[in-house]
Amino acid sequence: MKTDPISFAASSPMRAAYSPLTHSFSSFKIGTPNLDAAIAANNSNFYTYELLQSIAEWLKKRVDIRPTVGIICGSGLGSLADTLTERNTFPYEVIPHFPKSTVHGHEGQLVFGKLKGVPVVCMQGRFHYYEGYPLWKCSMPIRVMKLIGVNQLIVTNAAGGLHSDYQPGDIMIMKDHVNLMGFAGNNPLQGVNEERFGPRFIAMNRAYDKELRDHAKKISKDLGIESFVREGVYAVLGGPNFETIAELRLLKTCGVDAVGMSTVHEVLTAHHAGMRIFAFSLISNKCVTDYDDDYEVNHAEVIDTGKMREPILKELVTRMVLKMSELENESASANNIDSASLMFDY
């Protein structure tokens, strides 16, 4: 009989639970009220490697497509997944152990399919910290994708434009981020490190792949959209409130170009797992940094900007996926040549 990871965990006598609140580990007997309370309070990293593997296996049993490229759709950008052919859709509530999507504009389903013949898996809806989930839970689908075979990730989001030149409808290729939640000690990689995904300490200077960013700029030129494609720095805040004027002024002086409430936890998890990452923000609104400005940002506007830019974003993402698949094939054949020459030499 196959061991269900939950029952396996339940049969282990002791388990360590990490509390990001107190930054400490405590040992709990499985099945004791203490552990149950810790899990209920989301203070324990509950997704063991084996549990994540069982989720990946559950999906692989139900779908033939084996994607190596994953896509995360931001607010108002879910229709990117509608471009897929040979679609196989899994609402999050049917996938074992998946959190539920609660935000308007995030459908809450995992969609497998093909983009111009390239197999991809798309998160049509993501998880945010402000929904009440800890960051390791928000980013668990990235690890599931990794176990399915995904090694390149496209991450999209809607963000407020802080840079004075940015206008709603602009596309900002992310070259870096400021992890404000990380400054406060909140990080999805906290807790016992799972070496099978990646090392304890990771460098971040190459997280946003330069070659992919250059391809995106070239594609933008080919599409004739370079006048509204930017490259900049995204800062993540926990939300759900939008920022105060004082907060925005502070962030502007720190070199931040756009502000949002997602993406960074996914990028950290994907980079830790060795994935190649391309990320962009759709600038959905201007950030108000003037006390005389009465304009108030709202979520409906964020969704509407996504709809407005839908056709061009679909084209950008499709061309990026084709390019990523090409790069992967090139590196696969280079590896084959390498191993063939090794066989010849020895």
Ligand SMILES: O=P(O)(O)O[C@@H]1C[C@H](O)[C@@H](CO)O1
């Ligand atoms: O999921 P993303 O980051 O695209 O969503 C942004 C941030 C908030 O969730 C929401 C605010 O309107 O849009």
Ligand SMILES: Nc1nc2[nH]cnc2c(=O)[nH]1
């Ligand atoms: N934090 C933040 N997230 C956003 N998502 C879309 N617009 C905004 C914004 O202005 N601020």
